[in-house]
Amino acid sequence: MRATKRIAISLILTLTMLFSAQAAEITSLIPIGHTVGIKMSADGVLVVRFNEVQTPDGPVCPARDAGLSEGDLIISVNGTAIDSNDALQKQIALSGGQPVALVVERDGGEQTITATPKADENGVYRIGVLARDSMAGIGTLTYVDPETGAYGSLGHGICESETGVLLPLKEGSLLYSVVGAVQKGKIGEPGALQGEFQGESSLGSVNENTESGIFGTLTDTSLYDSLESVPVAQASEIKVGDAEILANVEGDTVQHYAVQVVKIYPENDEYGRGMMLRVTDPELLEKTGGIVQGMSGSPVLQNGKLIGAVTHVLVNDPTCGYAINIGRMIDEMTN
Incomplete structure (x- = not known):
């Protein structure tokens, strides 16, 4: 274990010296x-803000209720990688109103948040987020x-x-x-x-x-x-x-x-x-x-x-x- 630590520390020091040398070379x-x-x-879909879903029973926001936060980066839905806003909306629309597992990056780590899409007045399932890709x-x-x-x-x-x-x-x-x-x-x-x-x-x-x-x-x-x-x-x-x-x-x-x-x-x-x-x-x-x-x-x-x-x-x-x-x-x- 100690030998491993010494090797790791040595590697870090070597890389630090290398980067410093690279910067120093640029004169x-x-x-x-x-x-x-x-x-x-x-690299994913960034949650910008929440938009309430207008349902026949009134406005709801499944994403906010599930614990999603503005600034979260959605990287997959039910195991499917998400690389665009269209891909996100497609997966939500295909849910049929069943809960979806959203893997998000937040504060440098990943976590899974489960949200239940709701149908809007046109019958389209949504979770109530405005996202940017x-x-x-x-x-x-x-x-x-x-x-x-x-x-x-x-x-x-x-x-x-x-x-x-x-x-x-x-x-x-x-x-x-x-x-x-x-x-x-x-x-x-x-x-x-x-x-x-x-x-x-x-x-x-x-x-x-x-x-x-x-x-x-x-x-x-x-x-x-x-x-x-x-x-x-x-x-x-x-x-x-x-x-x-x-x-x-x-x-x-x-x-x-x-x-x-x-x-x-x-x-x-x-x-x-x-x-x-x-x-x-x-x-x-x-x-x-x-x-x-x-x-x-x-x-x-x-x-x-x-x-x-x-x-x-x-x-x-x-x-x-x-x-x-x-x-x-x-x-x-x-x-």
Whole structure:
């Protein structure tokens, strides 16, 4: 037993050293700043909220009554794997009103919940859930490693909008996109880029959806084959003061815009913040009002080095927002 423990500990230490070495080896990356279309499908069906079933005897919600929770991931029904909302509804409809065994993932573990579907006013059996199995939207590519094609984007995870749960990734892809219009940000009303997908050919894969961004491999080099690498900054090199972001807020043009790093957060910040930014560039303020949705992932540069990526806008001041330290994204990618 002790020998087994020593081997296990040795293996963990070896892997930790390997991952640290991989992260340390990345000393330069190509900052991109171009928007991309992101398509992802979930590894199961995510419960978003409950919808009462309107039966002849009144409204009921079998799922809630059985103990299902918002944010649960349904992975099978009566032993049949579920990979889409349609597959879930089909299994429930075929139940004939008999109890169904739902295997769900919750808090990192699996459990079985038994629910009894009820027929609605049209005679269709339901359990009363609104579920999600996929998403599509736009974000901004932060960087690519030209040696491997590995990229990082967004600087935060893709979460279900109503529950805030990180979407469990089954598969995903990136598509070429351009910015067709901008909804300008105002105090209390975050703005947004209106992206337009261009064609169906994939730029690359989405392999991971994490709290620090999405990661994968670019198979199409067209977004970066004419760009140059820049050094990656260490956390100690990031300073309060002048910086710039690369952003695509019009058509397919990426431009440099002036910002200020106004605050630097501790490396162990519980919200994952690396720094606070203030947009100072008159042109960007005129176009967008500051930071808007869709700019997440825009690379932040200071003194010629890549220091982070834009992640969030402040609702009460769209000229300001947060960015993640580039080191945190690289660590997540290499782990």
